[in-house]
Amino acid sequence: MELTATYRARLDRVLRYLDENPDGPQDLETLSGIAAFSKFHFQRQFSAFFGVSAGAYGQRLRLLRAAQWLAYYPKRRVLDIALDSGYAGPEAFARAFRQLFGQSPSAFRAAPDWPSWHAATQAIQEVRMTQARRDYSPSDVEIVDFPATPLMVLMHRGDPALLGETIRRFIAWRRAHKLPPQRFATFNLAYDDPATTPPEAYRFGLGVATHQNYPPDDSGLEPLTIPAGRCAKIRHIGPDSGIAGAVLYLYRAWLPQSGLSPRDFPLFFQRVTLFPDVPEAEMVTDIFLPV
Incomplete structure (x- = not known):
C-alpha cells in the first residue's frame, strides 16, 4: 500500500507541475524527470493512472484558458491567443480548438458552445479529483x-x-x-x-x-x-x-x-x-x- 501511494505521489507531482506551469516545458524529458520515471515508460504510466496522456492534459489546459480569453476578453486578437497558447500560428490553433470544442475560435467567441466547454472542463476536473485531497484541520x-x-x-x-x-x-x-x-x-x-x-x-x-x-x-x-x-x-x-x-x-x-x-x-x-x-x-x- 505504501509503495502504491509513493508511486502515485510521483505522478501527482506531474499533475501539479502542469497545473502550475501551463506555459512551461512539457516535453517527455521534463515530465518524466519530475516523476522520476523512465522516459521510455512514463507516458503509459501516466495514461494508466489518469486515462489521458500528459501531453493531452497540458494541451487541454491551454485550450480551456484560450476559450476563456476568447469568451471574456473580446479585445484580445485570436492570433495573440494562439501564440500565447503555444501554437505557431492560427491554423494549428484553430484545428486543435475545433477538435476539442467543435467550433472554430472565432465562432466560439461569437456564440460559445458552453456545454462542450463544460464537458472539456469536467474531464480536467475528473483527473484532478483523483489526486490526493487536502486534509483540513x-x-x-x-x-x-x-x-x-x-x-x-x-x-x-x-x-x-x-x-x-x-x-x-x-x-x-x-x-x-x-x-x-x-x-x-x-x-x-x-x-x-x-x-x-x-x-x-x-x-x-x-x-x-x-x-x-x-x-x-x-x-x-x-x-x-x-x-x-x-x-x-x-x-x-x-x-x-x-x-x-x-x-x-x-x-x-x-x-x-x-x-x-x-x-x-x-x-x-x-x-x-x-x-x-x-x-x-x-x-x-x-x-x-x-x-
Whole structure:
C-alpha cells in the first residue's frame, strides 16, 4: 500500500507541475524527470493512472484558458491567443480548438458552445479529483466579523453547464461600468450544491462589491447586500475542483464540533484572484459560512 501511494505521489507531482506551469516545458524529458520515471515508460504510466496522456492534459489546459480569453476578453486578437497558447500560428490553433470544442475560435467567441466547454472542463476536473485531497484541520478555519457589503448581483438560474454565458454577461456589465476585479471585489453566492440540485433548479449568484446605485436596466443585475455578521472563513488555493472538499470539511467536520449554527444567508465565496489572470493552481478563493 505504501509503495502504491509513493508511486502515485510521483505522478501527482506531474499533475501539479502542469497545473502550475501551463506555459512551461512539457516535453517527455521534463515530465518524466519530475516523476522520476523512465522516459521510455512514463507516458503509459501516466495514461494508466489518469486515462489521458500528459501531453493531452497540458494541451487541454491551454485550450480551456484560450476559450476563456476568447469568451471574456473580446479585445484580445485570436492570433495573440494562439501564440500565447503555444501554437505557431492560427491554423494549428484553430484545428486543435475545433477538435476539442467543435467550433472554430472565432465562432466560439461569437456564440460559445458552453456545454462542450463544460464537458472539456469536467474531464480536467475528473483527473484532478483523483489526486490526493487536502486534509483540513480546525486551524484552517478562522472566525471573522464580516462587514455589511453591498453588491450588484447577476443570478444564474438553470443548468450549471451554461454558467459560462452568465459569467460572460456579468464580465461585460462590470467592464462597461468600470468595476475591474483589481479594485472591486468579486463574490459568488452559492445558493445550491450542483451535485445534489436538479439542473433546472440550480442558482448561483455573481456579484461585484460596489456602493454605487445603478438604475434598473435589462442587464439582470440587482442590488443585494451581504449582511454583517460572524462567518467561518477557510481559504482555498487552487482550481475550483478543490472547493467542494473545503466546503465538505466545513459542514461535515468543523460545524458539528464548533457548537455554532448557520445563519439565514447562503454560503458565499470571495474570489481573491481569478483564472485566467493567474494559473488555476494559483487561484485564491475565500469561503465564508455565515454562523
